[in-house]
Amino acid sequence: LYVKDENFTIFSEQELLKLNFKNFEIIFSNPKSPASVITKRLQNSTDQKLQDSVLGINFNYATESFFQINLPVYEQALRDMQKFIDTTKPTVDLYSGVGSIGLTIGAGDLTLVEINEFAVDEMQKNIKKLDREETVKxxxxxxxxxxxxxxxGSNLIVDPPRAGMNREVCEKILEIEPEKVIYLSCNPATQARDVAILSKKYEITYVRGYNFFPRTPHIENLIVLKLKK
Incomplete structure (x- = not known):
């Protein structure tokens, strides 16, 4: 649970037992940050090693790394994304987290790029568990x-944070010209900004929104772009 109040009331041991919380943390996130960050752990009742199944694949992840919470809707998004992957071509997955997108829909030649060291540590375990060490970087x-x-000519998957892609990334995509850009976003505003840049050379072939976060104003949005001929 991420909270914006550093003085948030934590649970007593009796309350945790009554609620049957086995893996639970309360984390203070600096409200000045545009995204949830671990500023201070207020309460920790977890071994910090978690696991969830996505499209039949079990993924390890740590509390310090990112993982989607609405798995049934996430799986639908992955099925949609998979339709646009050319399995005969290499796939690069930027902002890949623990690899839950690339390792479920990516072809044999796969590169996963992630800035979070905790996520990469779990990603490497996931790659080894799937026996894909020879084909996945x-x-x-x-x-x-x-x-x-x-x-x-490759497949490019991007699932950036709310801030969207770095301008340098967009410009490099235009320079290198991967065949397809499969862009999943938790912030349609920054996604639209990035797609506007990419539209110099790419056209939209698919758009779909997903209700990852019911009863909130937030949605997840998928846009698939193809290089113009």
């Missing part, structure tokens, strides 16, 4: 520092 780096892995 795990890169610990900001996406804008790993652009050499994007190849002309």
């Amino acid at each position: 795990a890169i610990l780096a900001p996406s804008e520092k790993a652009l050499e892995f994007i190849k002309k």
Whole structure:
């Protein structure tokens, strides 16, 4: 649970037992940050190693890393994304987290790029567990520092934070010209900004919104872009 009040009231041991919370944390996130961040742990009742199944694949992840919470809707989004992956071409997954997108829908030649060291640690475990060490590369780096892995004619998957893609990433995509850009976003406003830049060379072939966060104003949005001929 991320909270914006550092003086948030924590649960007593008796309350945790009554609620049957086995893996639970309360984390203070600096309200000045545009995204949820671990500023201070207020309460920790977890081994910090979690696991969830996505499209039949079990993924490890840590509390310090990102993972989607609405798994049934997430799986629908992944099925939609999978339709646009050319399995004969290499796939690069930027902002990949623990690899839950790339490892479920990516082809054999797959590169996963992630800035969070905790996520990459779990990603490497997931790759090993799936016996894909020979065909999957795990890169610990900001996406804008790993652009050499994007190849002309390849599949590119991006799922950036709310701030969207770095301008440098957008410009490099236009320069290298991957065949498809499969863009999942939790912020349609910054996604629209990035797509406007990419529209110099790309056309939209698919759009769909997903209700990842019921009863909130937030949605997840998928846009698939194809290189113009």
